Amino acid sequence: MSSYATSPVLLETRGIHKVFGTGKKSVHAVKDVDFTLHRGEIISIVGESGSGKTTFAKILLGLIKETGGSILYEGAARDLSTQAKRRQYWQNIQAIFQDPYSTFNQFYRVEKILNDCLVLQGKKHLSVSEKREQMRAACTFVNLKFEELYNKYPFELSGGQMQRLMIARIFMIKPNVLIADEPTSMIDACSRSTILDMLLKLRTERDMTILFITHDLGLAYYVSDTIYIMEQGEMVERGPAEDVILNARHPYTRRLVQDVPKLREDWDLSSAI
Ligand SMILES: Nc1ncnc2c1ncn2[C@@H]1O[C@H](COP(=O)(O)OP(=O)(O)OP(=O)(O)O)[C@@H](O)[C@H]1O
Numbered sequence: 488m489s490s491y492a493t494s495p496v497l498l499e500t501r502g503i504h505k506v507f508g509t510g511k512k513s514v515h516a517v518k519d520v521d522f523t524l525h526r527g528e529i530i531s532i533v534g535e536s537g538s539g540k541t542t543f544a545k546i547l548l549g550l551i552k553e554t555g556g557s558i559l560y561e562g563a564a565r566d567l568s569t570q571a572k573r574r575q576y577w578q579n580i581q582a583i584f585q586d587p588y589s590t591f592n593q594f595y596r597v598e599k600i601l602n603d604c605l606v607l608q609g610k611k612h613l614s615v616s617e618k619r620e621q622m623r624a625a626c627t628f629v630n631l632k633f634e635e636l637y638n639k640y641p642f643e644l645s646g647g648q649m650q651r652l653m654i655a656r657i658f659m660i661k662p663n664v665l666i667a668d669e670p671t672s673m674i675d676a677c678s679r680s681t682i683l684d685m686l687l688k689l690r691t692e693r694d695m696t697i698l699f700i701t702h703d704l705g706l707a708y709y710v711s712d713t714i715y716i717m718e719q720g721e722m723v724e725r726g727p728a729e730d731v732i733l734n735a736r737h738p739y740t741r742r743l744v745q746d747v748p749k750l751r752e753d754w755d756l757s758s759a760i
């Protein structure tokens with residue numbers, strides 16, 4: 488049982504399925520997934536390419552419609568039937584993805600991108616200087632200078648600046664749940680640790696609960712309280728991060744543990760595998 492078992496449940500799924508297409512060419516991307524995210528917890532979903540991680544994340548976000556199963560937010564069935572309800576849900580749950588280029592409308596300047604976060608929060612009424620103050624604070628949080636960037640388009644930013652702008656957006660929206668889907672897989676090791684530190688800072692300073700998605704078990708162990716292992720659409724193992732690594736039961740998890748030399752050294756897992 489996770490150490491977060493006693494804190495309130497924020498997001499929960501029961502029996503989530505997703506089948507893309509029909510007939511012979513259909514793909515069963517997510518199979519019967521039960522998932523529970525408690526307030527304050529960091530869960531990592533670990534699995535290889537094509538195991539269904541992004542599909543599951545997009546279902547949680549309401550960007551892909553599930554084929555079956557149910558999703559509860561703070562104990563109530565999620566309702567995305569109207570624009571107002573979707574907007575309210577997206578104040579509570581937000582995501583950053585691997586590819587920052589696909590996140591931003593390339594025709595919007597940085598100032599508009601950040602201003603839209605205030606609109607989502609219903610803060611349209613703020614004065615221009617109040618709005619700028621909040622945008623500046625968000626940029627400072629991610630070590631960007633608002634004055635240098637506000638007039639630029641996303642394509643005028645470096646990859647690292649765009650990653651940080653994505654995090655600045657999250658800082659402003661301040662969702663309860665942040666889904667980070669492989670946010671560091673396209674950047675160098677140095678920027679990677681900066682981004683990870685920023686995510687952990689969002690957790691402590693902005694009170695966020697994080698679902699981290701990665702193919703890297705070592706990274707998952709470093710950042711998370713709880714690990715879910717996903718294979719071919721199924722969650723084949725779950726538990727406190729240390730437990731999953733030390734007492735890997737499923738053969739697939741054992742293979743993943745084998746592939747992380749650092750973990751093997753730290754834990755002397757040779758006997759456990
Ligand atoms: N829109 C779609 N239409 C049809 N099939 C899809 C669609 N999106 C994903 N799939 C399929 O669903 C399966 C799971 O894909 P998904 O992107 O969720 O995997 P993933 O675990 O995120 O992989 P990666 O680590 O490479 O990002 C794959 O077989 C993929 O080809």
Ligand SMILES: [Mg+2]
Nearest residue numbers: 540541542668
């Ligand atoms: Mg993916």
